[in-house]
Amino acid sequence: MMLRDRIRVLLVGSGEIARRVHLPYLLSQPWQPEILVTDRDPSVAERVAVEFGTRAHRGSIASARAQIVVICTPAASHADLAVEALAAGMHVICEKPLAIAAGDARRVAEASRRHGRRVFPCYTNRYRQDVEILRDLLASKRIGRIRELSAQWTRRHGVPGTQGGLAAGVLWDLGSHLADLALHLTGWSGEVTAFAAAASPAPVDEGVAPWYGGTWCGESRPAAENRAEGPAEDTVHALARVAGHGVVRLLVSWNQQGAGDEVCLQAVGTRGVAELRTVFGFSPDRQRIEGPCVRVSDPRNARWQVVLDRQSREPVEYRRQLDVAYASMTGADPPEAADLDVAVRSVTLCDAFARSLATTSSVAATLA
Template sequence: MTGIGRVLVAGAGWIAHRVHLPYLARLRQAGGLGELLIADTDTARAEAAAREFGARMHAGSLEEAAAGIVLVATPPSSHAALVLRALKAGAQVVVEKPLALTAADAAAVWRNSVESGLRVYPLYTSRHRPEVAVLRDAVAELGDVRQVRAAWMRRSGVPVTDGGRAAGVLWDLGSHLADLAVHLAGWSAVTGTATARHQHPSTGGQDAAAWQTVTAAGGTASALPCWHGVSAAATVDPSFPAGPVRQLRLEASWAAPGAARDEVRIDLEAEKGSVHWRTVLGWSPDRALAPAPAAWAVRDGERHVLVDAQPRDARHEYAGQLDAALAALTTPDCRAEAVRHLRAACASTALLHAMDSALSGIAQPFTTAV
């Protein structure tokens, strides 16, 4: 990683306060970063963050910051627009998940990144778990993946921020699941049809995630109409003529009825066997309760343990994703990795956009044109 001049963090909310700003402040203290700027629509929050992390509050426009790298940590609805503005201003970009809320916006980010020669690295934290590399190697030995089932069920974990709840559980938890499905199955481009339905409606937001302590601007976040769960499916067209159709089934809940603890379940069925992962993602305190073995493969009727121990501390993958992001943006040899990562984000965005649209009750087509 080469030296970094000026970084602007757009958004000083929970994720920036918990992850990005501590990381960048440490990098700056170590001499790897020249200047750290923080901007937020809530100037008081930006000023407080600047004082805490030894940064400078930026009150002007994104373009006026003249930053070499812009890290977008705002509500999901603003991600694509801010990424496009940063690219137009000549900056490389790191952006929180989801990359965008529509396939068209994701494609616009891709197009502008390619045309400008500037890199965009979306942050999908879960793929930086140490188990994921082991799982992907195991899946690669089993041939073409025919079906992926992915579920993230929280016992209690509704976002406390307006922006997080407004995007909905599909874009919050489902973004991680769709990214892992695309990454593990090797589906870099997807075309097909999606369906989806709501599950268990909101109870008013009383069961907000206990580990999130920073609220929206102006004090306690207001309750927004939402559903706490969603179930979705996608039929993915074969990658070659006459090939098998692939299936993706996705389920996510912020507050699953009857759930004793948070759990993530991912199962991949391939030509020669299957791979299974049971874990807890994110900052959930239930990481300490995740069972072992964490992952196993089944081939020729025999079960083989792939990962026994569970990583209990979430800081590893959150720091790892930023290490990877900055390397992808600043190291010449990492350009191809940055392109692959952005392509995968466009694929998962297309899937989720179709699923989100299908909540209206009408099946929706999707495709990635990148």
């Protein structure tokens, strides 16, 4: 590609996910994008620009005159920043969750349509090979019609060390991934009744202890100011009935003090059960997970049949997702409009859970 054809990408928010995933990905691309970084704190952007050999941008999103904006800020700011970038004629890659209110997620989707620009939400786990295998299995109807989808993500001791994760709370940090996967795997939409309850926060040392003491994060060990003052709401159970389809059940915990991090997605169908058992994200426990990854019940002999026995130890899904994102932004592949629709639904579901937590009563919503 000629230099004058270089695509300019603006990263908004120069924190952990920008440095760990987005910048290394962009710097490794043969199409050599021109990369600008910005941050609410300009000194952070300057530092990161020097670290990665890119340029810091000061000023509005529009003034960066980029083709693609990557939003890597804490969740509460995603929707406004995405709408601002779309209005300035830019495509958007937005870290999860797309928004933390159903109305905001719809606003982003509407702005995408109105301005004719694409939005790619980074629900990274959709791009795991094991999730794709489970999705194909469910679509094949081997277990019949799905009646129940349970999803559980528990960390032994993995409270986020950054404001980006911590400020959103465990429901939006881990639960937004699971709500998204539940709807991505089942394809469910329609009227929903949701209820959620938080376990009482477990006492942990030094307020909320950071991600594995920072060993996996290396030098990005969280600064003292990023630690919560006291015990955070670290565990949430959530249940939703989707009319005409079935039940979604979630359990998310940052701090279960168990033997290891674990994710389990289980679909109960009219003719059997399919499940995925693994570890998501950058957890060090990915290195030691054993046993089959995806399996399905065999109604003929009441045994499990292994569909995928290999566990993925490297977090390759982060790069896979960005391959898809940039291919759709740069026109190589047509974008999947349905992917954004599912993201809007999953924000709506999480929003219903969040409102239920706040009100301690069930909440009705429409997954449109």
